[in-house]
Amino acid sequence: MGSIASERTATGWAARDPTGVLSPYTYTLRATGPEDVVIKVLYCGICHTDIHQTKNHLGASNYPMVPGHEVVGEVVEVGPDVSKVRVGETVGAGCIVGCCRECGPCKSNIEQYCNKKIWSYNDKYTDGKPTMGGFASSMVVDQKFVVKIPAGLAPEQAAPLLCAGVTVYSPLRYYDLTAPGLRGAILGLGGVGHMGVKIAKAMGHHVTVISSSDKKRKEAMDDLGADAYLVSSDEAQMATALDSLDYIIDTVPALHPLEPYLALLKVHGKLIMMGVINQPMQFITPMIMLGRKMITGSFIGSIDETEEVLEFCKKKGLTSIIEMVKLDQINEALERLERNDVSWDEWLEADRMLKFTDENVRKQKELKKQSTEKSSKSGRSIQNKPKSSNDAKLDKEEHRNLGSRGKKRKGQSGLEEKETRSQDKLAILQFPLTLKKQLVDDWEFVTQLGKLVKLPRSPNVDDILKKYLDYRTKKDGMVAESVAEILKGLRCYFDKALMAMLLYKKERQQYHEAVGDKVSPSTIYGAEHLLRLFVKLPELLAYVNMEEEALAKLQQKLSDFLKFLQKNQSTFFLSTYDGANSMDEADD
Ligand SMILES: [Zn+2]
Ligand SMILES: [Zn+2]
Known part of the structure; x- marks a missing residue:
């Protein structure tokens, strides 16, 4: 379908330097390969990672850079060997657009743990060219990294599932924490935390939100439907939840004590870390020995899990509150997101x-x-x-x-x-x-x-x-x-x-x-x-x-x-x- 050999251009919004200000930028998309899918972008989510990347907070940014890794669009062309999706279908692409396909993780379909994975932007593709993300008119993505958006799930609702959604879904799935009736907690109510409450509730869990202050109580209980709310500094409140939780999803990206949370876990309970913290953390071993508890980490999710979470959210009718902005207002939106920090x-x-x-x-x-x-x-x-x-x-x-x-x-x-x-x-x-x-x-x-x-x-x-x-x-x-x-x-x-x-x-x-x-x-x-x-x-x-x-x-x-x-x-x-x-x- 279409002209396989010809290159095409895309217009994106690119950061040119660490100010992170995006401006229109036209670049060439690779010629559609046998397994490539050409996507016309309909929606693209914004997430904190986009700010860190465009502003070079991690010190590894290359410019010009078109960010965006929660991409939902329509298939406009496919390579001859593409069998997964068809022209006209609504699809999504997330954080990863390539992997080595040979290592252990790749062979087990957990390509998010491949050491040679390729990021959807600010990375180099197999052809040596820089990858460009979803704040653009279109993208070319290998079919392996494209997921179908199930009919019945609004495309704009799908966007955050491709990043935050699969990030919380993946460990719950892997650790067999999906059965109704489990008791879980979400520590920290940012983007991933929000999604965590929603997904855990949809699984039928009893969900407690733990936060450093009372400020988000109303939001957690009324808007997100959490069952309980704990202020972490309130020792009396925390004491009421001792030994009560099957898991805690810890999204806090800053140094914090672990022991108060380990104490809340039941026997075999799991503390799942998701915030990037580049300082050593501490705990005493009896906190995990007495109860065979586990401290573990998890990072985004696989393509298989992404497909699952999309299907799951469609089935459960799960929606999140979304604010839509036009692409030409992207700078204001990024600034607002950052200011909230x-x-x-x-x-x-x-x-x-x-x-x-x-x-x-x-x-x-x-x-x-x-x-x-x-x-x-x-x-x-x-x-x-x-x-x-x-x-x-x-x-x-x-x-x-x-x-x-x-x-x-x-x-x-x-x-x-x-x-x-x-x-x-x-x-x-x-x-x-x-x-x-x-x-x-x-x-x-x-x-x-x-x-x-x-x-x-x-x-x-x-x-x-x-x-x-x-x-x-x-x-x-x-x-x-x-x-x-x-x-x-x-x-x-x-x-x-x-x-x-x-x-x-x-x-x-x-x-x-x-x-x-x-x-x-x-x-x-x-x-x-x-x-x-x-x-x-x-x-x-x-x-x-x-x-x-x-x-x-x-x-x-x-x-x-x-x-x-x-x-x-x-x-x-x-x-x-x-x-x-x-x-x-x-x-x-
Ligand atoms: Zn993200
Ligand atoms: Zn690999």
Whole structure:
């Protein structure tokens, strides 16, 4: 059918460099080989992998690059040896478009584990040419890697099944966890997590969603139909689920403890890891020995399993919520997807704030000390950390304030795990020298001279944030939505953190008098207290499950804000404090 020998062109949307901005790009498709299927693309899903690839987060991107690996389209031409599909049929193509066909995995039809598999984009095909993905008018794919979309399954619904769907289906199938009545949990509610709840529910499982906060409870229970919801930090809640689960699908792509989850598994229960975590994880062996439990991993799925999951979802009438965008809006859609990663709401939850107070503040201090010792031993330099006299003073004060309130500390393994994170992340925020000096003065005025910042301040925190937004808007020629969002986050954070961790003890009475319960602290306090928040931010960020790149970007923006504070230091900050300390406290 058609002209086998002639090459054809496709127009795709390609990234040209690590900015990841896509623009139209015309390229040649290979001549249709005997087993090739030419697909006219109808839909293509967007997934986080696309962002990582287009922005070179993995350091192996080649440009121009047309991303897209959840492709659904119509067959417009087939090679003479193609028997799997026919012209006019609706088909899908996923992450993989080639494999060696000779190795063990290939012979067992689990080609996703072939060491020579070929990715649907940012890879080299057997003819030596770069592979191009599904954000394009058409694609040529070997029939082995093409799946038929069953009649009765909407093509746009099929797209996410080709990646997230088969990713959760594959291990459930392989480990024989498909029978109705099983009890499973999904840890983390991203793209794969969503699909996990849907598919497990469709299998007739009792499904628990485990998340770090309460934020996704409604979504999990009402929208996705989960049976239960656990907040992982709530030990009492977690205790109700001990020894109750046949499996946990762990989608969290950041370092986290394993033991709390292993404890939830029944005898023979399986913890199935799906998030890429490039740091060593820890657990003690009795956690798996006592109960013959298993920690395992799984990676996308085979073509056979892809066909199965499509059929399964059709049979069960499973649908997911899909937002459709035109291809020429692809950049906006990618940006939105990425911005969701950097959501400040995620770490503005009330329960997280609680975690930051009391015991945790003390724990963080300990960690900081440990990591400083370690890093100075190993010769690594950490900017902004405690060597400055000011930080040391803040430490002292904090310890004194917290005094006897600390609870018993947790197991050593948990501490070490967090230490690694803290150590990596503390290094990033740039603190200008003159602002450090400002902090020292601040400490001296309040704790040594007994002076207070006279309230209300002008400009207050709100004013300063507004000024920064104006400044950025003028400089960039546009209102950067991400900056506005970060400022909003800073304001919320300031309001929540002020009483909990930014005030010296001598300032607390003043807080109650000036703020009470009625007004927002950001309308009363000014630069002096806002600056203290920045001392705490690196520690706080170390507790956030953000991907490294997103975190780096956020910290770069915060550093820019600090520079702005420095530039306006003389107008934003008081040069001397004169508010009287209304209450002398005996233990100070
Ligand atoms: Zn994907
Ligand atoms: Zn192979």
